[in-house]
Amino acid sequence: MTSASIIKNPSNLRSRKIINSVMLTMCILAAVITIIPLLYIFFYTTQSGISSLNVDFFTQLPKPVGEEGGGMANAIVGSAILIGIGALIGIPVGILSGIYISEYSKTFVSTIVKFITDVLSGVPSIIVGIFAYGVIVIPMQRFSALAGGFALGILMIPTITKITEEMLKLVPQSLREASLALGVSRWKTTLKIVLKTASSGIVTGVLLAIARAAGETAPLLFTSFGNSFWQTSLDEPMAALPLQIFVYAISPYDDWHRQAWAGAFVLIFLVFVVNLLVRIVTRNKFSGNL
Amino acid sequence: MNTLDPGKEIKSRKKAGDIIFENITLLFALILVGLVVYIAIEMFLDSSESRSKFGFGFIFSQNWDPVKEDFGALPFIFGTIVSSLLALLISLPVSIGVAVFLSEIIHKSLRTSISFLIEILAAIPSIIYGFWGIFVFAPFMRSTVQPFLSTYFGFLPFFKGQIYGTGLLTASIILAIMITPIISSITRDVLKAIPVSQREAAYALGATKWEAIKMALLNARSGILGGSVLGLGRAIGETMAVTMVIGNKAQIKDSLFEPAYSMASVIANEFAEASGSLHISSLIEIGLILFGVTFIINSLARILIYSVTRKA
Numbered sequence: 001m002t003s004a005s006i007i008k009n010p011s012n013l014r015s016r017k018i019i020n021s022v023m024l025t026m027c028i029l030a031a032v033i034t035i036i037p038l039l040y041i042f043f044y045t046t047q048s049g050i051s052s053l054n055v056d057f058f059t060q061l062p063k064p065v066g067e068e069g070g071g072m073a074n075a076i077v078g079s080a081i082l083i084g085i086g087a088l089i090g091i092p093v094g095i096l097s098g099i100y101i102s103e104y105s106k107t108f109v110s111t112i113v114k115f116i117t118d119v120l121s122g123v124p125s126i127i128v129g130i131f132a133y134g135v136i137v138i139p140m141q142r143f144s145a146l147a148g149g150f151a152l153g154i155l156m157i158p159t160i161t162k163i164t165e166e167m168l169k170l171v172p173q174s175l176r177e178a179s180l181a182l183g184v185s186r187w188k189t190t191l192k193i194v195l196k197t198a199s200s201g202i203v204t205g206v207l208l209a210i211a212r213a214a215g216e217t218a219p220l221l222f223t224s225f226g227n228s229f230w231q232t233s234l235d236e237p238m239a240a241l242p243l244q245i246f247v248y249a250i251s252p253y254d255d256w257h258r259q260a261w262a263g264a265f266v267l268i269f270l271v272f273v274v275n276l277l278v279r280i281v282t283r284n285k286f287s288g289n290l
Numbered sequence: 291m292n293t294l295d296p297g298k299e300i301k302s303r304k305k306a307g308d309i310i311f312e313n314i315t316l317l318f319a320l321i322l323v324g325l326v327v328y329i330a331i332e333m334f335l336d337s338s339e340s341r342s343k344f345g346f347g348f349i350f351s352q353n354w355d356p357v358k359e360d361f362g363a364l365p366f367i368f369g370t371i372v373s374s375l376l377a378l379l380i381s382l383p384v385s386i387g388v389a390v391f392l393s394e395i396i397h398k399s400l401r402t403s404i405s406f407l408i409e410i411l412a413a414i415p416s417i418i419y420g421f422w423g424i425f426v427f428a429p430f431m432r433s434t435v436q437p438f439l440s441t442y443f444g445f446l447p448f449f450k451g452q453i454y455g456t457g458l459l460t461a462s463i464i465l466a467i468m469i470t471p472i473i474s475s476i477t478r479d480v481l482k483a484i485p486v487s488q489r490e491a492a493y494a495l496g497a498t499k500w501e502a503i504k505m506a507l508l509n510a511r512s513g514i515l516g517g518s519v520l521g522l523g524r525a526i527g528e529t530m531a532v533t534m535v536i537g538n539k540a541q542i543k544d545s546l547f548e549p550a551y552s553m554a555s556v557i558a559n560e561f562a563e564a565s566g567s568l569h570i571s572s573l574i575e576i577g578l579i580l581f582g583v584t585f586i587i588n589s590l591a592r593i594l595i596y597s598v599t600r601k602a
Contacts, residue, residue: 007497020498027395030387031404034474037467038411041422096318104312113319115592116326122520122588123329123581124527126554130561130577131329134336143562157322187311215415218529218554222562242417246530249421257425264418271413279406
């Protein structure tokens with residue numbers, strides 16, 4: 001790149017300065033118009049959600065059409081169960097493959113795994129739903145919590161893998177060397193020194209994956225399917241908070257919309273708190289190492 | 291066992307533990323890779339009925355009739371391509387502006403909180419975007435934006451016809467909001483990878499701030515392209531928000547005000563209630579196309595991004 005192509009008409013300083021301030025203003029404007037929808041969504045959901053949030057929301061079952069009130073207790077418990085199943089799949093696969101990528105990073109396989117992790121994080125969640133449908137729903141011949149949890153688990157993997165890898169890479173190499181120099185074997189060093197040092201970062205990564213899974217709707221549409229009743233067995237259709245929000249949101253009833261906003265508020269609150277937590281923990285990590 | 295050589299014993303014991311541990315982590319890493327392969331195979335097999343019945347014509351047919359069992363994916367492919375490309379078109383300049391703002395303009399003390407706010411945008415569940423889209427954004431489009439466009443730009447075929455509020459344009463703008471944080475954060479990363487000395491050299495030559503930034507952006511272009519492609523991939527696969535605002539009508543029209551349908555949306559809406567096996571198989575074939583496209587797009591994006599950030 002030569003100076004001639006960077007600076008056009010070098011003699012015309014006035015117009016260059018005008019272009020400079022116009023473009024910089026446009027950048028500020030871009031940031032402003034990006035933040036507006038966020039604040040709008042955030043405050044609108046909070047405003048409509050908080051006013052509809054009450055004890056019934058957390059303790060009652062959905063009421064049939066026409067009856068006022070009711071809550072999403074079964075959907076909240078259902079979401080917790082689905083996420084629990086997901087975590088059983090997502091956490092071990094995510095953390096162990098993250099360890100592999102970070103600690104054995106010089107192999108060809110780890111490059112491939114890293115690449116596939118990035119690609120998996122971009123696979124649409126609805127595709128994972130179809131996969132869970134084919135692998136679990138069809139053989140079982142019915143929608144089930146198991147299929148929904150399985151789909152959520154797959155979606156959690158890339159997030160956890162990525163965070164684990166990044167957090168392990170933040171652990172200073174000197175810590176590993178010190179441990180190895182004391183005669184501790186490499187796998188014990190990885191587990192007891194490296195993983196332990198990075199544990200708070202990995203925990204927040206897991207929380208991030210859980211917050212993301214909590215809001216996933218598309219993969220549950222034809223796996224967990226939803227349910228209006230109390231249901232805790234894993235081989236039956238199960239309610240989930242985002243599914244319930246979806247059904248209520250596209251319904252024509254005002255009372256259902258109200259409850260859907262309350263659900264949306266709960267989700268957005270969860271996302272906000274978890275992201276804030278991740279921010280705080282990772283920032284302490286960075287400042288601790290620099 | 292040779293008791294006279296304890297050192298050797300320790301060495302071999304250590305090795306066994308290391309080998310086992312490495313192989314366990316390798317196993318789980320391979321599970322991750324195997325999963326992606328399995329997804330592809332499963333979808334390929336489950337769509338065999340539709341593939342053998344319609345062949346390649348599936349992609350070019352506009353019919354979608356569950357009663358007559360005649361299926362074609364063109365309206366959905368059209369809706370997905372138009373909505374996500376339009377979203378990228380809207381989002382790209384804004385995202386670059388945001389990235390420049392965050393990395394070059396804003397004071398350090400405010401940077402973390404503003405970038406946190408923008409990153410939160412990426413974490414909001416898509417169902418909430420859709421919900422907000424139905425109740426706040428689509429009415430706003432119907433009352434303000436679309437009448438404005440049809441009054442002043444109505445001579446263009448894109449801004450003609452009935453105003454519904456929901457439709458292709460509304461879906462595209464919601465998608466643009468959703469992918470802006472992704473593209474802007476990648477753009478920030480690649481801008482960081484461009485050496486500061488380059489900008490300093492530009493300043494030394496008498497460049498204005500914008501001219502220096504422009505040079506950095508030009509040098510980071512393949513990374514920015516990668517970020518855009520990544521955002522495009524996200525927009526293509528986005529399901530719930532699009533389903534709630536695109537109008538869900540399988541048609542191909544010039545006007546962006548018209549309702550349309552996307553590949554992910556038709557799967558979301560029809561899969562659980564699909565009547566026959568051919569219907570399900572056709573929906574899975576749409577899923578297979580979606581998977582293939584997003585796989586290729588994401589691979590491309592990652593290669594482009596690696597090519598810039600690796601140098602740093």
